[in-house]
Amino acid sequence: LSELKFRVSKYRDGDDTPAVYAELSGPGIVGSKQLVLSAGVNESWHTEKVRPGQFLVQATLPSGDVFSREIDVPDAEGNSVVEVRISPEASSYESFGWPQLFGGQHIHGLAARFDPRRLPSLGAARVDLMFAMADRWHVVPLAQGPLSEEHIRIGQQGTVASMPSQRYLVWHDRNQEDIVIRFIPTNDSPPAPTCEGRAFIKVFGAGRPKTGLIASLPLPWYALRENGHAALRVDVLVSQSGAKNRSRINMAVLVRDELVAPMLGYLQHGQLRALRTIGDHFLADAEQLLNRKVVNPYAAAVGALILLRTGEYERLHDWPANLANWFPWLPDGAVIWGWSCLLGLGNRTKAKPDVTAARAAFLEAAKRGVPVFTEYLRLLVDGLKRCRAGSNEDPEINSALTRMRRYAVSSNPHLPLTVFRGEHPLEPK
Amino acid sequence: VTLVLPNTGARPGTHALIIGVGTYPHLLGGTLRDARNKFGLKQLSSPPVSARAVADWLLTKFNNPTAPLASLDLLLSEGDEPATYRLPRSGEPVVIALANKSDVRGAIRAWKTRADSDLQNLAVFYFCGHAIANLAESALLARDFGDPSEATTLENAIDFEALSAVGMEGCKARRQCFLLDCCRHEPRALRDIRDMGDDKVLEQNVIVTYDEPRDWTVLYGTARDQSAHGLAGKISRFTAAFLSALEGAGSDDAAGAWVVDTYGLARGINGCLALGNRRRGVPPQLAQLSGQDRNYVMHVPVSTPRVPIDISCVPTHASTQASLSVRGNGSALTLQPEEERWQFELEVRPSPYLLELHFNGGRTQDGGSLTVRPAYREKTIRVNL
Numbered sequence: 001l002s003e004l005k006f007r008v009s010k011y012r013d014g015d016d017t018p019a020v021y022a023e024l025s026g027p028g029i030v031g032s033k034q035l036v037l038s039a040g041v042n043e044s045w046h047t048e049k050v051r052p053g054q055f056l057v058q059a060t061l062p063s064g065d066v067f068s069r070e071i072d073v074p075d076a077e078g079n080s081v082v083e084v085r086i087s088p089e090a091s092s093y094e095s096f097g098w099p100q101l102f103g104g105q106h107i108h109g110l111a112a113r114f115d116p117r118r119l120p121s122l123g124a125a126r127v128d129l130m131f132a133m134a135d136r137w138h139v140v141p142l143a144q145g146p147l148s149e150e151h152i153r154i155g156q157q158g159t160v161a162s163m164p165s166q167r168y169l170v171w172h173d174r175n176q177e178d179i180v181i182r183f184i185p186t187n188d189s190p191p192a193p194t195c196e197g198r199a200f201i202k203v204f205g206a207g208r209p210k211t212g213l214i215a216s217l218p219l220p221w222y223a224l225r226e227n228g229h230a231a232l233r234v235d236v237l238v239s240q241s242g243a244k245n246r247s248r249i250n251m252a253v254l255v256r257d258e259l260v261a262p263m264l265g266y267l268q269h270g271q272l273r274a275l276r277t278i279g280d281h282f283l284a285d286a287e288q289l290l291n292r293k294v295v296n297p298y299a300a301a302v303g304a305l306i307l308l309r310t311g312e313y314e315r316l317h318d319w320p321a322n323l324a325n326w327f328p329w330l331p332d333g334a335v336i337w338g339w340s341c342l343l344g345l346g347n348r349t350k351a352k353p354d355v356t357a358a359r360a361a362f363l364e365a366a367k368r369g370v371p372v373f374t375e376y377l378r379l380l381v382d383g384l385k386r387c388r389a390g391s392n393e394d395p396e397i398n399s400a401l402t403r404m405r406r407y408a409v410s411s412n413p414h415l416p417l418t419v420f421r422g423e424h425p426l427e428p429k
Numbered sequence: 430v431t432l433v434l435p436n437t438g439a440r441p442g443t444h445a446l447i448i449g450v451g452t453y454p455h456l457l458g459g460t461l462r463d464a465r466n467k468f469g470l471k472q473l474s475s476p477p478v479s480a481r482a483v484a485d486w487l488l489t490k491f492n493n494p495t496a497p498l499a500s501l502d503l504l505l506s507e508g509d510e511p512a513t514y515r516l517p518r519s520g521e522p523v524v525i526a527l528a529n530k531s532d533v534r535g536a537i538r539a540w541k542t543r544a545d546s547d548l549q550n551l552a553v554f555y556f557c558g559h560a561i562a563n564l565a566e567s568a569l570l571a572r573d574f575g576d577p578s579e580a581t582t583l584e585n586a587i588d589f590e591a592l593s594a595v596g597m598e599g600c601k602a603r604r605q606c607f608l609l610d611c612c613r614h615e616p617r618a619l620r621d622i623r624d625m626g627d628d629k630v631l632e633q634n635v636i637v638t639y640d641e642p643r644d645w646t647v648l649y650g651t652a653r654d655q656s657a658h659g660l661a662g663k664i665s666r667f668t669a670a671f672l673s674a675l676e677g678a679g680s681d682d683a684a685g686a687w688v689v690d691t692y693g694l695a696r697g698i699n700g701c702l703a704l705g706n707r708r709r710g711v712p713p714q715l716a717q718l719s720g721q722d723r724n725y726v727m728h729v730p731v732s733t734p735r736v737p738i739d740i741s742c743v744p745t746h747a748s749t750q751a752s753l754s755v756r757g758n759g760s761a762l763t764l765q766p767e768e769e770r771w772q773f774e775l776e777v778r779p780s781p782y783l784l785e786l787h788f789n790g791g792r793t794q795d796g797g798s799l800t801v802r803p804a805y806r807e808k809t810i811r812v813n814l
Contacts, residue, residue, distance in 0.1 A: 025802055031682040032802070054781055056800040064699060064715065070800050270648075270695040270718030311644060311723035344638055352638055381565035386595050389633030409563045409615060 001049040002080040008039035009087045018258045021274030026055030059086045062265025128202045131195040148172045151192035154219045166220035166231045179238040185231035200425045213251040215419040216372045218298040253417040264416040301332040332376040334365035359387040366400035370407045431526045434501035441549035442499025446540040449480025450506040450528045450558030455575035464575020475659030476557035477507035479668035485517045496551040504528040506572035530571035530585035550602035560611035568626035586626030596631025603641040610650040610667045646691045647720040670701035677734025678804045689728040700804025709771045733778045739807040741772035747812040757782035
């Protein structure tokens with residue numbers, strides 16, 4: 001047997017190596033073999049033992065783009081090694097290397113729905129962090145200027161499971177066309193102001209502070225490591241495109257998680273086979289996280305969403321209930337719990353839809369605010385409609401549905417993490 | 430209701446409802462009183478053609494051994510009078526019901542009743558026409574959408590989520606596939622509208638439960654707030670990609686035999702659309718997948734599937750001067766040069782092939798090899814002119 005070694009070479013800023021799904025076909029393989037490769041610059045090789053012959057590897061990026069390579073493995077004496085490097089084109093901007101891998105409006109030029117007339121130049125735009133603490137909203141303006149650094153501690157109130165607050169270096173770079181804000185976890189930064197509660201980021205025009213683009217920040221974001229867990233970086237990209245008086249502004253939140261980010265990309269692009277394959281790797285990690293009650297609720301919400309979409313209900317275990325109960329500030333957890341009730345997964349005995357429990361869960365989700373993930377916003381609207389079924393005279397449901405529909409029509413449908421136009425996290429426009 | 434294939438009674442079986450709405454009398458260019466709010470929507474010529482193509486394909490090529498085609502209902506809005514559809518095998522003409530709201534509602538209810546006969550049934554719903562949407566919801570517009578005599582703007586529209594996510598949960602058929610070939614524009618005017626069309630086409634208070642969870646696949650022809658495209662009078666891009674995926678682009682032989690399952694179908698559709706997006710003058714379009722789906726077999730090709738491939742030359746004009754021969758899998762075919770050609774487009778069976786360019790004067794150039802597998806392949810040949 002010979003060795004076929006694969007790697008996906010994709011230059012980006014950062015040394016993380018997101019997972020990429022690939023299929024290998026050729027002699028000795030029935031149909032195709034499913035592989036999970038790593039994408040990056042210094043990533044390790046993935047090795048497969050094969051017989052000599054003609055092979056085809058088709059790597060599907062989370063963006064939906066497919067890169068194929070044909071490989072001839074010679075009939076050599078002894079073991080031969082054939083190295084296959086799959087090289088998607090590089091992004092012209094370093095900051096866009098990661099979103100290019102995962103697709104979305106920055107790359108494909110899909111029209112954003114936001115009219116940025118209030119933002120004639122991103123160079124003059126203001127960026128605020130907004131968070132609720134002790135029933136009051138606090139605003140932390142991020143310093144203006146081409147390049148600045150700040151420190152901030154972000155945590156969550158009311159968290160039952162272990163999810164410590166985390167200090168971040170907020171790295172903030174901008175020019176006339178782009179703003180890049182990086183939340184870089186750090187343990188050795190100076191004392192910093194603490195945001196307790198859901199954090200949002202808002203970009204708006206200087207002098208006209210009312211309406212802008214608002215995104216929910218999934219912070220802190222933890223990933224499992226062999227010796228515990230580690231906080232990961234989260235980026236916010238704001239870009240402007242088009243002619244001056246018809247320009248558009250886009251904002252995207254990018255999570256630098258090697259498994260969750262690709263899964264969101266594959267989910268968005270309908271690549272469910274890839275999603276399920278990579279999801280198996282992720283779920284093994286996620287189940288460990290949950291067993292340790294060291295929880296990244298955002299990642300768990302993505303995992304639960306994938307199990308829901310791929311119908312793997314048995315693997316949902318107690319996730320939906322735990323997500324809903326352990327993180328009382330997270331709407332997405334209440335949404336998945338509501339759907340579990342509707343699907344009759346609410347308890348381990350005979351499945352029966354529990355519309356009453358679902359109604360309570362969806363109302364609770366709406367009370368918590370706009371979901372972190374766009375797909376959960378869609379599921380929340382669907383769930384509220386489902387609970388309204390049979391009776392249009394449920395004022396609580398109707399009120400919640402009206403509120404969530406306002407977010408729905410104000411949000412950018414092309415992004416996995418919710419971004420909407422509004423004045424305030426509670427005021428979509 | 431126009432059953433072009435009356436219920437055969439096969440249990441389990443596949444029950445299809447195909448709707449193509451091109452003529453909208455109350456929208457721009459229509460022949461009846463204008464709608465109060467037309468949302469900028471015009472007459473369409475592609476939907477009836479696309480719906481006919483899907484009906485033809487299901488009646489002649491669909492092969493699902495565990496759920497053979499058991500019934501097919503077709504509704505068309507194509508001009509002012511009911512259209513005629515010729516059965517593809519016999520040529521027998523069938524007058525097709527219009528796709529007014531009452532027709533669509535009746536057809537959906539009858540389709541659900543037919544599909545209710547067995548847990549293992551497969552229910553297929555295809556709609557091609559206008560739709561409007563917000564993030565979470567879509568309203569499918571029936572032929573008489575916008576009739577000013579109706580009380581509300583979306584009176585003659587169908588709330589798709591109420592149909593698919595809620596109403597069909599109560600259907601015994603545990604495998605359901607919904608294909609929406611329509612734009613998903615999100616007009617600002619919708620912000621003030623409380624509903625997204627008729628949400629009572631099917632019973633919404635679903636309290637029945639079945640032992641089997643429901644696998645329901647939703648394939649939207651385009652992403653949210655985007656257009657679905659088609660040339661006037663031709664099959665739409667999404668429907669062409671759907672049929673191409675069924676013919677092979679969506680197939681997979683993971684277990685040794687070729688099948689088209691729902692995961693492969695989505696990949697094949699988007700593969701075909703992605704291939705088209707790179708062609709000159711083709712507006713970008715990608716399908717979107719929704720629903721909840723454990724992956725089930727939709728179609729088992731009777732013969733080896735065919736996979737779309739694009740071969741382009743650099744410089745591009747070489748493909749107007751050279752013919753391309755494709756040899757492999759025990760066959761050889763040649764594509765002649767054509768004016769205005771930007772690439773060679775063909776469909777071949779999965780296999781390794783050898784490519785060769787032939788120029789006038791007898792000169793040839795080796796184009797290398799190409800191993801073809803679903804969903805698609807593309808290759809660029811650098812030509813020495």
